[in-house]
Amino acid sequence: MGLRLWLDGERVRGEVTLDRRHEGAPGFAHGGAVATVLDDALGTLLAVLRRPAVTAKLDVDYRRPAFLGRRFTVETWVERSDGRKLWLAGEMREGEELVAEAHALFLAVSIEHFAEGIGESADRWRERAERTGMGLPW
Numbered sequence: 001m002g003l004r005l006w007l008d009g010e011r012v013r014g015e016v017t018l019d020r021r022h023e024g025a026p027g028f029a030h031g032g033a034v035a036t037v038l039d040d041a042l043g044t045l046l047a048v049l050r051r052p053a054v055t056a057k058l059d060v061d062y063r064r065p066a067f068l069g070r071r072f073t074v075e076t077w078v079e080r081s082d083g084r085k086l087w088l089a090g091e092m093r094e095g096e097e098l099v100a101e102a103h104a105l106f107l108a109v110s111i112e113h114f115a116e117g118i119g120e121s122a123d124r125w126r127e128r129a130e131r132t133g134m135g136l137p138w
Contacts, residue, residue, distance in 0.1 A: 003037055003074070005044050012044045012090075014074040018066060029066035034092060038102040041076045042088045046106070049078065052113065053086055053106040063098045070094055076102075084108040 001022070005014035016037055024030030039058055046053050066072065076090030086106040092099045111126070 001033070001037060001040065003040055005041055005074070007044075007048060010048055010077065012041055012048065012074075012076045014041055014044075015071060016074065017071050018068055020068060023068060027068055029068060031060070031062060034062065034066050034100050035060045035102070037072075037074060038076075038090050038092060038100065039104070041074045042090050042102065042104050042106070045076050045078060045088055049081070049086065051086070051108050052111050053084075053108045054113070055104060056107045057105040058102060059104070060100055060102045062100050066092070066094070066099050072099060079103075 001016060002019075003014055003016040005012055018029040018033055018037075022029045022033035024033075035058065038060060039055055042058075043053075043055065072092050072094050074090060074092050076088060079087040079089050081087065084107050086108065088104045088106060089102065090104075091101045
């Protein structure tokens with residue numbers, strides 16, 4: 001996607017320029033590409049929370065078209081958490097104009113959930129992450 005993200009205190013900020021690979025209607029980014037940008041930025045908040053979690057629900061309100069070839073900024077934050085439930089929110093803007101906003105429910109999962117996805121035990125994954133420095137931020 002070309003999305004660049006960084007941590008800024010308790011928030012995640014980023015920027016992206018969508019191109020022809022992300023096209024829906026001519027000249028416009030596909031709504032799925034906009035949703036993907038927001039979901040990815042929301043998921044990056046898990047580094048702030050230091051908790052592994054997965055998207056359970058993602059609602060995106062599209063406020064205006066996202067034109068191809070333009071630079072968009074993204075900002076996400078935690079609204080609240082309760083046990084396994086994490087309510088996250090974010091926005092995608094072009095300058096001061098709101099393009100889309102998202103509200104999501106993430107559910108905390110065990111690290112085994114992700115280890116299973118790559119066919120390793122959680123212990124082996126932790127071991128490899130420590131050895132290579134390429135683990136997840138939890």
